[in-house]
Amino acid sequence: MPDAETGLVVLVGDPVEHSLSPQIHNAAFQAQGLNLTYLACRVSPARLAAAIDGLGALGGVGANVTIPHKQAVLELATSASPSARAIGAANTLVRTSDGWRADNTDPAGFLAPLDSYAESLRGELAILIGAGGAARAVAWACTEHLGARVIVAARRVGQARKLAETLGTEAMTVADAQRFARDAALVINATPVGMAPHASLTPWTFPTGLRPSQIAYDLVYRPAQTRFLQEAEAAGATCIGGLPMLIGQAAASYRQWTGREMPLDVVRDIVSRQPDA
Ligand code: NAP
Numbered sequence: 127m128p129d130a131e132t133g134l135v136v137l138v139g140d141p142v143e144h145s146l147s148p149q150i151h152n153a154a155f156q157a158q159g160l161n162l163t164y165l166a167c168r169v170s171p172a173r174l175a176a177a178i179d180g181l182g183a184l185g186g187v188g189a190n191v192t193i194p195h196k197q198a199v200l201e202l203a204t205s206a207s208p209s210a211r212a213i214g215a216a217n218t219l220v221r222t223s224d225g226w227r228a229d230n231t232d233p234a235g236f237l238a239p240l241d242s243y244a245e246s247l248r249g250e251l252a253i254l255i256g257a258g259g260a261a262r263a264v265a266w267a268c269t270e271h272l273g274a275r276v277i278v279a280a281r282r283v284g285q286a287r288k289l290a291e292t293l294g295t296e297a298m299t300v301a302d303a304q305r306f307a308r309d310a311a312l313v314i315n316a317t318p319v320g321m322a323p324h325a326s327l328t329p330w331t332f333p334t335g336l337r338p339s340q341i342a343y344d345l346v347y348r349p350a351q352t353r354f355l356q357e358a359e360a361a362g363a364t365c366i367g368g369l370p371m372l373i374g375q376a377a378a379s380y381r382q383w384t385g386r387e388m389p390l391d392v393v394r395d396i397v398s399r400q401p402d403a
Contacts, residue, residue, distance in 0.1 A: 136164070136181060136189050137190045137192060158386060160384055162383070174195050214292070231379050246339060247274050250312065252310065254279065256317035257289045257297075258285075277295065280299070307331065311341065325353065338362065343365075347372050
């Protein structure tokens with residue numbers, strides 16, 4: 127039960143209704159007996175600065191930040207981690223003695239389920255479908271941490287070029303990138319295509335006869351088994367869904383607010399009980 131000592135963590139975004147973050151973090155706080163509570167707050171772009179100031183005035187411990195504020199929030203932070211600065215977007219704020227420190231935990235979340243494959247991906251081709259906010263964090267993780275060669279593939283090639291230029295990678299349309307489908311060691315869906323309620327769609331066509339060393343990674347986590355992953359599995363590739371990334375990025379934020387490791391078994395159980403998960 128919250129009391130006068132309860133520390134506040136919020137999610138700031140628009141929309142926020144679909145978010146699993148309140149369930150994830152509140153379950154973890156409770157499991158570890160931490161007197162913290164996590165609320166999701168719908169905030170318009172015009173009210174972002176007031177909301178972040180207000181959280182500071184209320185003694186808030188931290189925040190997650192989601193669409194459409196991930197870039198704008200960097201301007202409101204007094205410091206930023208190297209990943210947030212390089213990506214140009216943040217999803218986490220942590221209270222410090224002189225204001226908010228911004229971080230981006232999406233790369234850590236993205237890399238978590240790739241841990242055992244990291245060595246085999248070095249120097250290999252990664253095709254990244256999508257050029258939005260999540261793609262930006264994933265492209266950075268692929269080049270900086272995996273040492274992969276990245277093709278950013280988007281339906282609007284201009285958007286793909288913009289992302290590719292800042293990271294020194296290649297850019298093309300999704301249709302053109304299909305030519306490299308057989309060569310890619312990693313194909314990542316960083317678009318919402320395939321997400322419920324449009325679960326019958328996929329942004330990619332996998333050729334038959336892929337090897338288990340070839341990985342299909344879908345950032346979409348609702349449903350857990352997308353058409354993109356079903357077709358990759360049928361073609362012979364190894365599949366990774368979006369839930370481990372969701373939990374991984376949450377765990378990296380949690381560590382910064384609490385100084386503790388998130389109880390992953392508790393969180394996996396909560397997430398597995400959500401509809402479509
Ligand atoms: P975003 O900033 O809105 O970017 C979406 C990207 O997908 C844009 O490049 C967009 O292109 C493209 N796209 C949208 N509809 C498309 C279509 N029908 N065909 C081809 N491309 C299309 O969104 P985001 O924040 O990057 O998120 C992308 C997805 O990743 C979402 O499903 C989100 O839930 C998921 N995600 C998961 C995690 C996780 O932890 N698992 C973390 C972050 C994001 P246009 O600009 O042309 O529309």
